[in-house]
Amino acid sequence: MATIKGENLRVMVGDDLEHLQCIAAATNCVLHCALQVEESTTKDTEDDWIVNEPVGLNWDMQVESLVITDDDEEYRPGAKNIDQLQVGRIYQLRFTRTAGASGEQNRDAVADDMQLTGSAILSDMQITSQNADLATATAQFTGSGDLSQYHE
Amino acid sequence: MVGGKCIAMATSCQFHVSAQLEDASTKDSVGDFQEQEVTGLSWDAQTESLVTLEDNGTNGELPQDILSLMINKTKVTLTFDQTAGANNRVAQNSVIKKTGEAYITDVSISAQNRQNSTCTVQFTGTGALS
Numbered sequence: 001m002a003t004i005k006g007e008n009l010r011v012m013v014g015d016d017l018e019h020l021q022c023i024a025a026a027t028n029c030v031l032h033c034a035l036q037v038e039e040s041t042t043k044d045t046e047d048d049w050i051v052n053e054p055v056g057l058n059w060d061m062q063v064e065s066l067v068i069t070d071d072d073e074e075y076r077p078g079a080k081n082i083d084q085l086q087v088g089r090i091y092q093l094r095f096t097r098t099a100g101a102s103g104e105q106n107r108d109a110v111a112d113d114m115q116l117t118g119s120a121i122l123s124d125m126q127i128t129s130q131n132a133d134l135a136t137a138t139a140q141f142t143g144s145g146d147l148s149q150y151h152e
Numbered sequence: 153m154v155g156g157k158c159i160a161m162a163t164s165c166q167f168h169v170s171a172q173l174e175d176a177s178t179k180d181s182v183g184d185f186q187e188q189e190v191t192g193l194s195w196d197a198q199t200e201s202l203v204t205l206e207d208n209g210t211n212g213e214l215p216q217d218i219l220s221l222m223i224n225k226t227k228v229t230l231t232f233d234q235t236a237g238a239n240n241r242v243a244q245n246s247v248i249k250k251t252g253e254a255y256i257t258d259v260s261i262s263a264q265n266r267q268n269s270t271c272t273v274q275f276t277g278t279g280a281l282s
Binding site: 002003004005006007008009010026027028029030031032033034035036037041047048049050051052053054057095097112113114116147 | 216
């Protein structure tokens with residue numbers, strides 16, 4: 001079995017699904033999905049074990065990148081920069097496998113099972129600049145509505 | 153094992169059982185130490201794996217399948233057991249075997265540049281563990 005390297009899973013962002021772009025100079029991304037359960041143990045329940053019922057789903061994505069300058073011609077074209085995104089705004093997101101070395105700047109999505117999409121609000125954005133380190137940016141997207149398989 | 157299938161490319165797993173306690177100390181209690189009563193039992197499990205999209209016929213549970221089970225709120229049968237055999241995926245029905253029904257309550261896929269991508273899955277038990 002082939003593992004998927006971290007660089008080959010990326011988050012793409014945009015205003016609509018037809019025009020999504022990768023986050024420029026990304027270093028890390030996380031897709032997180034959770035099912036909330038509620039305890040449904042009652043007086044009728046046999047034995048001591050807690051019984052649960054599923055009640056709701058939520059999802060979020062987090063992306064980390066390096067901060068790049070306005071005139072960086074290597075990274076800026078054809079990509080979104082975290083510092084250009086607006087906190088509180090809703091975006092279309094796609095968590096996808098990318099083509100790696102064969103795709104230009106590793107930004108070409110591959111059509112397979114690891115393609116998930118949904119609408120999300122940019123709920124948190126942070127830029128960190130530690131002396132003598134590269135400045136980094138982190139974007140937290142909170143899903144609003146379904147997370148579903150992306151179909152071309 | 154989820155419904156008889158091992159998590160593909162698993163690297164770690166954790167099985168956890170806990171007893172909920174309630175303070176049963178009363179004015180009749182002797183001394184300063186609390187007395188406890190068990191009011192309920194709960195269990196959960198967690199697995200970590202590398203991310204792969206194909207199991208090459210080895211019958212492993214893949215991240216995208218786990219995600220679908222969670223989104224569909226499917227109750228799964230979870231088994232924690234010693235394994236051996238082909239791909240180390242044959243349950244041995246050993247003395248440590250534990251099985252029960254659970255919901256998949258948390259899935260996290262992490263992709264760090266220059267590292268293998270990883271998938272962490274959290275299961276929350278519902279009902280008895282046997």
